[in-house]
Amino acid sequence: MIKSVKTTLFYLGVILICLIPVFVFLWMFMTGLKSQADNLSIPPKLIFSPTFANFKDVFGQGNFFNYLLNSTIVATFSVVIALLFGLPAAYGIAKYRMQKIGLALLVARMVPFISYLIPWFIVFRSLGLIDTYIALITTHLIITLPFVIWIMVNFFEGVPASLEEAARVDGCTTFQAFTRILIPVVRNGIFTAAVLSFIFSWNQFLFSLILSGNNTMTVPVAVFQFISYDEINWGGLAAAASVITIPPLVMTVFIQKYMIKGLTSGAVKG
Amino acid sequence: METKTKYVFTLPALVLIGIIVMFPIVYNLFMSMNTWYVASGKGLEWVGIKNYLNLLSDKRFLNSLIVTFLFSLGALVFEVVLGTSLALFLNREFRGKNLVKLIFLFPIAATPVAVSLIWGMMYNYDLGIINIMLQNIGLKPLLWLASPKLVIPALIITDTWQWTPLILLIVLANLESLPTDPFESAKVDGANIMQVIFHITIPMIRPAIVVAAMIRSIDAIKTFDMIYVMTQGGPDIASENLNLYIFQTGFSYFRMGTASALAIVLFAIVLAFNVFLSIIRKSGERL
Numbered sequence: 122m123i124k125s126v127k128t129t130l131f132y133l134g135v136i137l138i139c140l141i142p143v144f145v146f147l148w149m150f151m152t153g154l155k156s157q158a159d160n161l162s163i164p165p166k167l168i169f170s171p172t173f174a175n176f177k178d179v180f181g182q183g184n185f186f187n188y189l190l191n192s193t194i195v196a197t198f199s200v201v202i203a204l205l206f207g208l209p210a211a212y213g214i215a216k217y218r219m220q221k222i223g224l225a226l227l228v229a230r231m232v233p234f235i236s237y238l239i240p241w242f243i244v245f246r247s248l249g250l251i252d253t254y255i256a257l258i259t260t261h262l263i264i265t266l267p268f269v270i271w272i273m274v275n276f277f278e279g280v281p282a283s284l285e286e287a288a289r290v291d292g293c294t295t296f297q298a299f300t301r302i303l304i305p306v307v308r309n310g311i312f313t314a315a316v317l318s319f320i321f322s323w324n325q326f327l328f329s330l331i332l333s334g335n336n337t338m339t340v341p342v343a344v345f346q347f348i349s350y351d352e353i354n355w356g357g358l359a360a361a362a363s364v365i366t367i368p369p370l371v372m373t374v375f376i377q378k379y380m381i382k383g384l385t386s387g388a389v390k391g
Numbered sequence: 392m393e394t395k396t397k398y399v400f401t402l403p404a405l406v407l408i409g410i411i412v413m414f415p416i417v418y419n420l421f422m423s424m425n426t427w428y429v430a431s432g433k434g435l436e437w438v439g440i441k442n443y444l445n446l447l448s449d450k451r452f453l454n455s456l457i458v459t460f461l462f463s464l465g466a467l468v469f470e471v472v473l474g475t476s477l478a479l480f481l482n483r484e485f486r487g488k489n490l491v492k493l494i495f496l497f498p499i500a501a502t503p504v505a506v507s508l509i510w511g512m513m514y515n516y517d518l519g520i521i522n523i524m525l526q527n528i529g530l531k532p533l534l535w536l537a538s539p540k541l542v543i544p545a546l547i548i549t550d551t552w553q554w555t556p557l558i559l560l561i562v563l564a565n566l567e568s569l570p571t572d573p574f575e576s577a578k579v580d581g582a583n584i585m586q587v588i589f590h591i592t593i594p595m596i597r598p599a600i601v602v603a604a605m606i607r608s609i610d611a612i613k614t615f616d617m618i619y620v621m622t623q624g625g626p627d628i629a630s631e632n633l634n635l636y637i638f639q640t641g642f643s644y645f646r647m648g649t650a651s652a653l654a655i656v657l658f659a660i661v662l663a664f665n666v667f668l669s670i671i672r673k674s675g676e677r678l
Contacts, residue, residue: 213400362505
């Protein structure tokens with residue numbers, strides 16, 4: 122009896138705790154689905170007839186679809202280039218125990234983004250590359266490349282050395298062992314690194330705020346611009362906020378198992 | 392031969408990092424000893440450490456240091472205490488545990504600009520849900536982001552909302568990996584739950600808590616998106632932390648030399664704090 126009361130109280134506690142993160146997202150989606158009149162009513166309506174008008178407006182007006190495309194292009198390239206360079210590097214660092222590089226990358230992470238932004242702004246401005254994908258991808262790589270290396274060093278270190286030795290005995294070169302044996306073994310790590318890097322790039326605000334323009338504007342910057350134009354249109358703002366938040370949330374579901382391991386790698390050893 | 396393969400794998404990434412990461416750091420250091428107004432059309436002018444010396448008498452810089460300190464310390468303390476407590480609470484087998492963990496990953500992954508935008512609405516004086524709830528329980532509505540006194544607490548609340556889950560999940564993962572023997576023998580010895588938590592559990596998870604605090608502090612001290620979207624440093628400069636001040640100096644006033652010097656100071660603060668935390672962590676390991 123006492124045990125079942127305790128269990129019930131525990132579950133009540135769990136639900137209450139979970140309501141705190143859930144509430145904010147729920148409120149965001151609800152505000153996006155309400156008409157302007159419903160959003161302005163006091164007390165707020167819990168029951169309302171949902172309308173997709175705000176979402177239609179977001180995609181209808183301006184270039185929101187282009188902004189989504191820009192974010193996707195920048196994030197995809199930042200991830201693919203980071204993997205191409207980062208995977209072999211992480212393997213080398215893990216195999217040859219080049220730990221100082223890992224430490225250097227950790228220190229680089231402590232450098233404020235703005236320290237990277239000022240020099241790159243000056244360079245891109247003099248080259249006439251402001252508002253190009255090159256400027257955005259280059260700066261987003263500052264985040265994604267070290268991150269891919271950190272995660273993958275962790276995963277490569279977890280692979281038993283005997284696996285690679287066996288491949289070498291079978292006549293594989295180091296490079297073949299890397300591409301044919303090791304890469305498949307660490308695919309969960311690669312997937313986690315790719316998804317987290319994508320989310321970081323997708324969420325990036327500061328670099329894009331300065332380096333993008335009408336042609337390359339990414340969604341966080343676009344949504345921020347909406348705020349300045351339209352402070353009162355809560356439905357529209359919340360709908361736009363929902364649209365940019367949904368992709369990272371959905372991706373989280375797929376990397377749930379490794380996400381915390383991914384987010385903490387790099388700092389754990391330093 | 393070994394050395395050669397070693398660099399075949401690492402060199403491309405190291406060269407790329409050299410260009411995109413190291414070059415700006417060095418350039419930033421160099422810029423911090425120059426004066427350059429982008430708009431003036433004149434070139435760089437070497438001024439040595441003058442940019443740094445000027446900061447000593449810059450009231451807005453001192454203000455930004457205080458804001459940075461109050462905001463990051465407040466957020467860090469709340470996040471570590473709450474995150475650890477919740478992790479201790481959730482540390483048992485129960486149905487739906489994976490779903491609970493997933494729910495706590497959502498704030499971490501959510502776009503900061505979107506989250507800040509929503510919190511900005513929730514803090515709205517007339518229509519915000521927070522003031523409506525306050526009034527429902529018989530309290531007076533508060534100005535929140537518009538009040539110089541409440542703006543930092545409000546930002547801390549939002550930051551705590553978004554980042555407590557990170558601490559929670561790191562600590563919980565550590566708790567789940569602990570060996571069970573010490574707990575069983577403590578039970579046999581008749582220790583009560585509080586004794587177990589404070590004398591066995593917390594000392595065992597202390598390294599994980601410190602690592603979580605390190606990871607969080609790196610980003611908390613450098614917070615930009617949230618404050619920029621919610622207050623732009625206002626009212627006046629009441630919530631302008633160092634990173635926002637650097638941004639304004641560099642990209643509103645285009646004083647790149649001063650902004651670079653400020654950025655170096657910000658980096659030094661983050662580095663110093665992390666060295667401090669890693670000393671704590673290492674001293675803990677020896678105990």
